[in-house]
Amino acid sequence: MKIGWIGTGIMGASMAGHLLDAGHELRVFNRTHAKARALIDRGATWCDTPAVAARGAEVVFSIVGYPVDVREVYLGDDGVLSAVESGAVLVDMTTSEPQLAIELADLAAERSATMLDAPVSGGDTGARNGTLAIMVGGEDRAFRRVYPLFEAMGSTIRLMGGPGAGQHTKMANQILIASTMIGVVESLLYARRAGLSQDEVIAIIGSGAAGSWSINNLGPRIASGDMNPGFMIRHFVKDLGIALKEARRTSLALPGLALVEQFYQAAIAQGLADRGTQALYRVLDGLNTAEPRADGGDRR
Amino acid sequence: MKIGWIGTGIMGASMAGHLLDAGHELRVFNRTHAKARALIDRGATWCDTPAVAARGAEVVFSIVGYPVDVREVYLGDDGVLSAVESGAVLVDMTTSEPQLAIELADLAAERSATMLDAPVSGGDTGARNGTLAIMVGGEDRAFRRVYPLFEAMGSTIRLMGGPGAGQHTKMANQILIASTMIGVVESLLYARRAGLSQDEVIAIIGSGAAGSWSINNLGPRIASGDMNPGFMIRHFVKDLGIALKEARRTSLALPGLALVEQFYQAAIAQGLADRGTQALYRVLDGLNTAEPRADGGDRR
Numbered sequence: 001m002k003i004g005w006i007g008t009g010i011m012g013a014s015m016a017g018h019l020l021d022a023g024h025e026l027r028v029f030n031r032t033h034a035k036a037r038a039l040i041d042r043g044a045t046w047c048d049t050p051a052v053a054a055r056g057a058e059v060v061f062s063i064v065g066y067p068v069d070v071r072e073v074y075l076g077d078d079g080v081l082s083a084v085e086s087g088a089v090l091v092d093m094t095t096s097e098p099q100l101a102i103e104l105a106d107l108a109a110e111r112s113a114t115m116l117d118a119p120v121s122g123g124d125t126g127a128r129n130g131t132l133a134i135m136v137g138g139e140d141r142a143f144r145r146v147y148p149l150f151e152a153m154g155s156t157i158r159l160m161g162g163p164g165a166g167q168h169t170k171m172a173n174q175i176l177i178a179s180t181m182i183g184v185v186e187s188l189l190y191a192r193r194a195g196l197s198q199d200e201v202i203a204i205i206g207s208g209a210a211g212s213w214s215i216n217n218l219g220p221r222i223a224s225g226d227m228n229p230g231f232m233i234r235h236f237v238k239d240l241g242i243a244l245k246e247a248r249r250t251s252l253a254l255p256g257l258a259l260v261e262q263f264y265q266a267a268i269a270q271g272l273a274d275r276g277t278q279a280l281y282r283v284l285d286g287l288n289t290a291e292p293r294a295d296g297g298d299r300r
Numbered sequence: 301m302k303i304g305w306i307g308t309g310i311m312g313a314s315m316a317g318h319l320l321d322a323g324h325e326l327r328v329f330n331r332t333h334a335k336a337r338a339l340i341d342r343g344a345t346w347c348d349t350p351a352v353a354a355r356g357a358e359v360v361f362s363i364v365g366y367p368v369d370v371r372e373v374y375l376g377d378d379g380v381l382s383a384v385e386s387g388a389v390l391v392d393m394t395t396s397e398p399q400l401a402i403e404l405a406d407l408a409a410e411r412s413a414t415m416l417d418a419p420v421s422g423g424d425t426g427a428r429n430g431t432l433a434i435m436v437g438g439e440d441r442a443f444r445r446v447y448p449l450f451e452a453m454g455s456t457i458r459l460m461g462g463p464g465a466g467q468h469t470k471m472a473n474q475i476l477i478a479s480t481m482i483g484v485v486e487s488l489l490y491a492r493r494a495g496l497s498q499d500e501v502i503a504i505i506g507s508g509a510a511g512s513w514s515i516n517n518l519g520p521r522i523a524s525g526d527m528n529p530g531f532m533i534r535h536f537v538k539d540l541g542i543a544l545k546e547a548r549r550t551s552l553a554l555p556g557l558a559l560v561e562q563f564y565q566a567a568i569a570q571g572l573a574d575r576g577t578q579a580l581y582r583v584l585d586g587l588n589t590a591e592p593r594a595d596g597g598d599r600r
Contacts, residue, residue: 098494121505121508121509121510122508122509123509133504133505133508135504156507156508158503158504160496160497160500160501160504161495161496161497164494165494165496168491168495168496169491169496169501169504171490171494172487172488172490172491172501172505173487173504173505173508173510174510175483175486175487175490176483176484176486176487176505176510176512176515177483177509177510178483179479179480179482179483179486180479180480180483180510180512182479182556183475183476183477183478183479183480183483183556184476185556186475186476186479186554186556186557187473187475187476188472189552189554190468190471190472190475190543190546190547190552190554191469191472193547193550193552194398194464194465194468194471194472194546194550195461195465195468196460196461196465196468196469196472197460197461200458200460201460201472203458204433204435204456204460204469204473205421205433205469205472205473207456208421208422208433208473208513209421209422209423209473209477209513209514209517209531210421210473210474210477210480211512211513212476212480212511212512212513212514213508213509213510213511213512214509214512215476231509243490246490246494247490247493250493250494251588252489252490252493252588253584253588254486254489254490254584255482255559255563255584255587256479256482256483256485256486256556256560257486259555259559260556284553284554284555287553287555288551288553
């Protein structure tokens with residue numbers, strides 16, 4: 001199949017690679033050419049703009065950074081919608097705004113194309129191994145047409161509803177992670193203050209009713225002081241901002257989310273934007289210590 | 301072995317039953333005689349006071365309601381410490397205050413006995429099946445002596461440190477559950493407001509980085525409106541109060557815990573004390589709806 005692919009960052013490069021492996025013809029665009037190099041070496045065709053990548057493609061995928069980037073990729077002067085083929089399916093896999101997904105789906109329909117929103121979870125590991133969860137919003141017919149391509153990238157693939165439903169599902173996912181993370185952090189802070197071994201506490205509480213992916217995977221990193229990013233705070237804060245914006249739009253009070261988002265904002269203020277989401281521990285630890293901080297966040 | 305057992309509520313009756321099954325001689329006391337009936341029918345000896353249950357026993361277990369009950373059972377006029385045998389091991393399995401555990405361990409030592417704090421997690425199912433997690437604080441020698449008895453009741457048994465360490469570990473467990481629960485509730489509120497199927501959202505987000513025991517076990521109950529207690533809000537609020545008290549004692553700010561505890565207090569104010577912890581959903585749902593509430597909490 002002739003496929004346009006826009007966005008070859010860590011996630012996008014792995015995901016597009018699976019489509020190349022499956023024998024598809026890929027036309028790629030990325031803001032930074034160097035990051036598309038490996039795909040081009042494997043046979044993908046470089047395109048100078050999103051419009052060029054979309055031209056003649058039956059399906060166009062995008063996975064970029066922020067909603068503003070999604071807007072540029074689709075609606076810019078050289079954007080996908082300026083060149084999209086009638087009958088094509090457009091799939092934005094960026095974690096982005098539900099309202100933007102709806103707007104783009106309407107604009108695509110005006111050009112006789114169909115747009116799906118299909119954000120993922122599973123991180124760089126899931127992207128590399130083709131085991132992502134893919135949460136899709138849009139029309140069933142387009143979903144079924146693209147499904148074999150999704151299967152090359154993910155192991156859990158669900159159509160959640162109409163346009164925006166994929167993004168909404170991803171927001172539900174991030175809202176759940178946010179409060180779980182403050183639970184993990186406060187639990188481990190309490191444990192340390194009480195003189196317990198954090199690792200031993202994780203070992204006993206992680207398998208019961210308090211258990212979660214976060215305590216079992218990020219808890220041990222916190223215990224060992226490893227704040228390297230599985231998922232960067234910078235990106236998580238973007239997602240939480242989208243969730244809060246959408247909640248405000250629908251007058252939905254989510255006090256837990258609002259509180260956690262504030263501490264993640266503090267993390268950014270403290271220079272932790274490029275650390276993993278588990279570095280929330282640093283913020284709450286800092287709140288509970290008398291030591292001055294002079295090193296921008298690298299103290300435990 | 302000759303064993304004293306104090307407290308034959310839902311948890312205690314199952315746990316004591318496993319010791320009877322293992323062939324031990326049980327001397328039981330409970331505030332309400334009727335709740336000890338089944339154990340007496342199976343061969344346990346009824347005792348009129350905790351002191352009588354403790355007399356001549358090599359090991360005494362207790363699992364009662366609140367810290368004030370623990371205090372009465374051990375320090376009351378007819379309490380365990382008034383009659384404890386020299387060399388006996390006392391094991392309080394109530395979820396109670398770490399500082400009380402330390403105080404009782406000291407008082408037991410004055411009477412040449414040893415006290416362990418050993419709260420559990422796993423609920424009535426874990427108690428019935430003998431698969432509880434048992435978090436123990438106290439001396440290693442006493443722990444090893446009682447270990448075979450713990451094995452009859454639990455499948456994960458750990459000595460976490462000195463007196464109070466079992467209670468501290470249980471508090472870390474409850475702190476983690478508290479914020480995870482608000483995440484579950486807000487995630488599902490968001491999903492419903494966005495027009496998604498809560499069950500479908502749980503199915504896709506419950507297996508990835510947002511996954512937890514709470515979303516996978518209590519999420520579906522919330523989605524179906526089932527607020528029956530696995531674990532009652534009344535008891536959870538007791539535990540969160542102990543955690544907050546201990547955090548205050550050590551000047552540890554836990555803003556996530558404090559927020560969630562307030563919403564659980566609201567749940568009690570709304571008549572939800574005897575509903576399951578998942579009924580936190582009702583409180584946050586009520587916060588986000590214009591309908592007046594007249595039924596004390598049974599509206600979805």
